[in-house]
Amino acid sequence: MKVFYDKDADFNIISDKIITIVGYGSQGHAHAANLKDSGAKNVNVALKNNSSSVSKAKEAGFNVISIEEAAKESDILMLATPDEIQGKLYKEHIHSSLKTGAALAFAHGLNIHYGLIDPRDDIDVFMIAPKGPGHTVRSEYIKGGGVPSLISVFQNKSGNAFDVALAYGSGLGAGRSGMIETTFREECETDLFGEQVVLCGGLTELITAGYETLVEAGYAPEMAYFECLHEVKLIVDLLYEGGIANMRYSISNTAEYGDYVSGKRIINNETRKEMKKILSDIQSGKFTKDWMMECQVNQPNFKAMRNKAKNHGIEVVGKKLRDMMPWISKNKLVDTKKN
Ligand SMILES: NC(=O)c1ccc[n+]([C@@H]2O[C@H](COP(=O)([O-])OP(=O)(O)OC[C@H]3O[C@@H](n4cnc5c(N)ncnc54)[C@H](OP(=O)(O)O)[C@@H]3O)[C@@H](O)[C@H]2O)c1
Structure with missing residues (x-):
């Protein structure tokens, strides 16, 4: 297993880029604030016009733009909205507008792993998935620490997607505690299992x-x-x-x-058997299919x-x-x- 730290990352490669965080909830507010405090000069937040988060993001000093604008202008676009709406968001507002060579970023592998988003092949796709709630991503950063995160590249059009992901993770504070290299599949399946069965x-x-x-x-x-x-x-x-x-x-x-x-x-043994069944529902995609059907209605x-x-x-x-x-x-x- 490879673990990367701040010393392995060069934050300067993204500090002048246009970075937009879509969504200003648990993860979104932490990503925006940590990247800005780490020295990123152009951090925007993208939200729907009628979003209740607009005032929170503006009060924290962020430039709030529409998702269409964000897709057209951003070099790095982090999807920090609920997983269940990311597929629709991508199809309707992002797919045809994102700049060639831009990076689409995720904080969880679900949409890519289960094929709910089929990204254009002329963009980078990476993941920085913090192993903790967004509010802790922010509070640990403020204390001088960081939440360990999983890092993975799904698509590397630019040839330096992994370096961009490392820089993003470093700006988030994850490089202080460790960025563990993984795959979208491993992150997604273990994350779903951990949250359902234990956490x-x-x-x-x-x-x-x-x-x-x-x-x-x-x-x-x-x-x-x-x-x-x-x-x-x-x-x-x-x-x-x-x-x-x-x-x-x-x-x-x-x-x-x-x-x-x-x-x-x-x-007991019954509980352990049930754990295995839950894992199998996650691996087969049954859990995600059921959840997406629940969201459709x-x-x-x-x-x-x-x-x-x-x-x-x-x-x-x-x-x-x-x-x-x-x-x-x-x-x-x-x-x-x-x-
Ligand atoms: N929560 C965690 O601690 C955690 C941990 C690790 C990874 N992740 C991953 O991080 C990602 C974000 O999760 P989250 O829990 O942080 O999400 P969240 O808090 O539920 O996100 C809510 C934010 O998304 C906005 N939003 C909702 N629908 C939107 C739309 N159609 N267009 C634009 N913005 C929209 C909301 O705005 P409104 O005010 O308009 O509703 C709000 O600002 C997910 O991929 C998740 O799996 C989360």
Whole structure:
């Protein structure tokens, strides 16, 4: 596995280029701000005219242009909009307008890997996929650090697409912690698997099921919240800092013994079999096909699930408890008015 750092990149090769970030959400705001702070002189943000993000981007000092304009003028065009709209966006506004030799950039491999975008063959196509949420891409950069990112070139028309990708990643702060060379396929399939099985789907179901088990057994919801959600961060901090053994060094022997004997009853052979099925649905393209069909009919199931989860008891009691701990929201990573 090859890992690249700032020393391997020459940011100067893109500092005078016209770089446009399409979308100003989680990744978009971080890419625009980090590249600008790294010394890129011409960073634009492209949005729809009626976008609620226009005012946020303008307030942060960015020139906001239309996607058509962006496609015509940009040397590097980063698609930082939700994955599910990128195919349509590309077909309708970008495909015929992008300059020959320009670079089309992605923060995730989904649209290229599953063939939802078939890029023109006279352009470069690369990916810098940060291994963390966009708000962390920004907050780590401000601290002087960076979020490790995956780097890959899908199309190399110019002959120096990889150097451009390295320079872009360096401007993003990824060169401080490492840019790992991969393929669009590997990034996409492992990313979908990680978020569904462990980071998002697996973790939130584990937390919610633990909370519900305690509450249904008559324990106080506040107690269940602290035990099953609040303390996750304290454990994750130890994992992040030094791995599983580091966390186990810090917890009590009783907790560690319970970890060994009960963990395997929760993640058992059935769970592992299901993990394999989920991976196979990702590899075959079934997951992405289902998700795109859901998007074609305006996401009714997605919206219903989001709404139901938002109103779960754990969110209600959590809000009440977090209001009693004002330091948690100080320097919040997510401020929906700004980013
Ligand atoms: N979220 C993450 O942490 C993360 C991590 C790694 C990689 N990625 C990848 O990064 C990319 C961006 O994801 P994201 O989560 O950052 O997206 P996001 O926050 O959901 O993007 C929202 C932004 O896209 C804009 N947008 C929506 N539809 C648009 C359209 N038709 N034309 C132009 N702009 C439009 C929104 O504007 P409005 O205000 O008008 O809605 C908003 O500014 C994806 O490829 C994703 O897989 C994300």
